[in-house]
Amino acid sequence: MTTTGDRTSEQPVLTNRQGHPVYDNQNQRTVGSRGPATLENYQFLEKISHFDRERIPERVVHARGTTAFGHFEATGTWGDEPIERYTRAKLFSEAGKKSDLAIRFSTVAGGRDSSEVARDPRGFAVKFYTEDGNWDLVGNNLAVFFIRDAIKFPDFIHSQKPDPVDFERQVANRVFDFISQTPEAMHMVTLVFGPRGIPASYREMQGFGVNTYKWVNAQGETKLVKYHWIPQQGVKSYTAEDAAAVQATDLGSHTRDLYDAIKAGNYPKWDLFVQMMDDHDHPELDFDPLDDTKVWDENRFPLGKVGTMTLTGVPQDFFAESEQIAFGTGVLVDGLDFSDDKMLVGRTFSYSDTQRYRVGPNYLQLPVNSPKGARVATNQRDGQMTYVVDRPEGVNPTVNYEPSTIGGLREDVYPTHDVQGPEISGRLTRKRIERTNDYLQAGQRYQLSEQWEKDELVANLTGALGTCDRHIAERMVWHLLMCDDELGNRVGEGIGITADDVRHLEPLRTQTLTEDELDRARNLG
Numbered sequence: 001m002t003t004t005g006d007r008t009s010e011q012p013v014l015t016n017r018q019g020h021p022v023y024d025n026q027n028q029r030t031v032g033s034r035g036p037a038t039l040e041n042y043q044f045l046e047k048i049s050h051f052d053r054e055r056i057p058e059r060v061v062h063a064r065g066t067t068a069f070g071h072f073e074a075t076g077t078w079g080d081e082p083i084e085r086y087t088r089a090k091l092f093s094e095a096g097k098k099s100d101l102a103i104r105f106s107t108v109a110g111g112r113d114s115s116e117v118a119r120d121p122r123g124f125a126v127k128f129y130t131e132d133g134n135w136d137l138v139g140n141n142l143a144v145f146f147i148r149d150a151i152k153f154p155d156f157i158h159s160q161k162p163d164p165v166d167f168e169r170q171v172a173n174r175v176f177d178f179i180s181q182t183p184e185a186m187h188m189v190t191l192v193f194g195p196r197g198i199p200a201s202y203r204e205m206q207g208f209g210v211n212t213y214k215w216v217n218a219q220g221e222t223k224l225v226k227y228h229w230i231p232q233q234g235v236k237s238y239t240a241e242d243a244a245a246v247q248a249t250d251l252g253s254h255t256r257d258l259y260d261a262i263k264a265g266n267y268p269k270w271d272l273f274v275q276m277m278d279d280h281d282h283p284e285l286d287f288d289p290l291d292d293t294k295v296w297d298e299n300r301f302p303l304g305k306v307g308t309m310t311l312t313g314v315p316q317d318f319f320a321e322s323e324q325i326a327f328g329t330g331v332l333v334d335g336l337d338f339s340d341d342k343m344l345v346g347r348t349f350s351y352s353d354t355q356r357y358r359v360g361p362n363y364l365q366l367p368v369n370s371p372k373g374a375r376v377a378t379n380q381r382d383g384q385m386t387y388v389v390d391r392p393e394g395v396n397p398t399v400n401y402e403p404s405t406i407g408g409l410r411e412d413v414y415p416t417h418d419v420q421g422p423e424i425s426g427r428l429t430r431k432r433i434e435r436t437n438d439y440l441q442a443g444q445r446y447q448l449s450e451q452w453e454k455d456e457l458v459a460n461l462t463g464a465l466g467t468c469d470r471h472i473a474e475r476m477v478w479h480l481l482m483c484d485d486e487l488g489n490r491v492g493e494g495i496g497i498t499a500d501d502v503r504h505l506e507p508l509r510t511q512t513l514t515e516d517e518l519d520r521a522r523n524l525g
């Protein structure tokens with residue numbers, strides 16, 4: 001007996017991908033009702049073999065994420081000044097100019113289905129679909145990062161990922177084993193283990209470009225810049241206790257909060273601000289402007305507003321628009337440029353490399369990744385899953401190379417200058433930057449925190465370090481004392497380690513301490 005359940009004749013008919021109607025989606029074709037299946041059973045084979053290939057590798061980092069859509073509206077100024085003084089990027093050029101955008105928020109370490117209230121930085125990746133092509137600003141919700149050279153990234157991430165033997169997650173011993181040998185991470189530790197390590201929602205967190213970029217004006221003059229997104233909703237964080245209560249019943253609270261707000265017309269907004277420095281190495285500063293473990297003092301390098309982002313849309317399909325969206329730091333438009341920040345350079349290789357593997361070599365042909373306001377015309381052809389031939393009308397279709405005298409595409413002329421920025425010279429080497437200054441800003445962050453934030457940081461570090469091997473915890477207390485006496489003493493007290501216990505420790509082989517820092521090391525606590 002067959003039944004039709006609730007299906008009505010108004011429902012569209014199911015087909016296979018060849019456009020053939022499906023008459024029976026419940027039974028394979030077999031020889032008799034109990035008999036063997038037949039191999040020419042195309043409908044069944046198409047269905048099951050597509051299913052077998054449904055998963056693509058999840059992102060190696062930032063696997064858990066959520067996408068939304070909206071627009072950016074420029075002020076046409078940097079603060080009160082005309083923006084063309086600093087950048088010729090068209091998306092910023094006029095007051096009221098709008099560019100569509102996609103954003104993906106994420107956590108970093110967990111898998112695709114993991115908790116959204118984990119203690120972790122949050123990804124804050126924005127793709128602007130501008131008239132000059134796409135610009136991706138791939139940032140985080142915290143202003144600095146754990147490491148300053150991209151060569152360390154795979155090791156750092158391995159330490160954050162599950163143990164490779166038993167796959168246990170977030171083993172503090174692994175995390176702090178690495179960090180205790182990487183003092184440049186101390187500034188980020190004061191953020192991630194404080195309240196900012198768990199935002200209360202994606203709507204109520206800041207975003208930062210973190211790395212140092214450049215702006216270029218029509219005269220080819222460059223500035224070093226850092227990007228800041230400030231939420232109009234305000235900033236709100238969870239304590240460890242708040243987060244534990246949420247994730248006891250709900251792993252997807254941040255996505256729901258964001259989508260509920262957008263669907264209710266309560267559109268979240270962030271203002272985009274830019275900090276600027278002249279384009280050189282600034283020997284007068286106690287840090288290097290290309291070091292992503294440092295913030296720039298806002299009194300000395302003020303924030304200038306350049307526009308506002310409003311999120312108004314949610315995806316129609318999670319896989320197409322969130323799983324397959326692909327951001328990268330190499331995706332810049334004219335008027336925006338890279339700095340020599342060693343993290344940024346490494347990141348710029350990594351993103352498109354992983355996306356060619358994760359999504360496929362033609363990932364830029366997918367609608368969510370391809371430019372919207374700008375034309376695409378390349379001589380790139382073929383490869384798995386080629387979807388379009390990006391050749392404009394009127395171009396000789398046989399010419400898929402350049403230069404050519406018989407049609408095809410031609411090079412553009414530079415809009416203004418193709419020479420820009422200061423001259424760079426040096427000998428090839430493998431050296432860390434000179435002004436490491438790993439502890440000062442971490443200590444200042446602690447000193448400037450409110451009392452409850454200090455207490456949270458101390459409690460979270462005490463909890464985590466209390467589970468670590470003694471020698472790892474001792475080294476961490478040494479670093480914390482180097483940042484701030486009170487911070488080191490309070491955490492040490494919580495786990496039974498005093499300044500006297502760690503004073504004998506020598507600086508790490510990988511560190512060069514200044515005279516001041518050596519003095520501090522001798523007088524810890």
Ligand code: HEM
Pocket residue numbers: 058059060061062065104105106122123124125138139140145149150151153208209210211325326327343344346347350351354355358
């Ligand atoms: C995602 C590499 C540092 C922000 C990723 C992915 C890789 C990667 C391979 C997965 C991309 C994909 O599968 O589509 C690196 C390397 C880094 C680095 C090698 C250091 C050298 C950073 C820093 C930030 C950051 C400092 C923040 C400023 C992000 C974000 C995503 C991401 C937001 C998720 C993008 C999305 O939503 O699809 N990173 N990353 N990464 N990274 Fe990084």
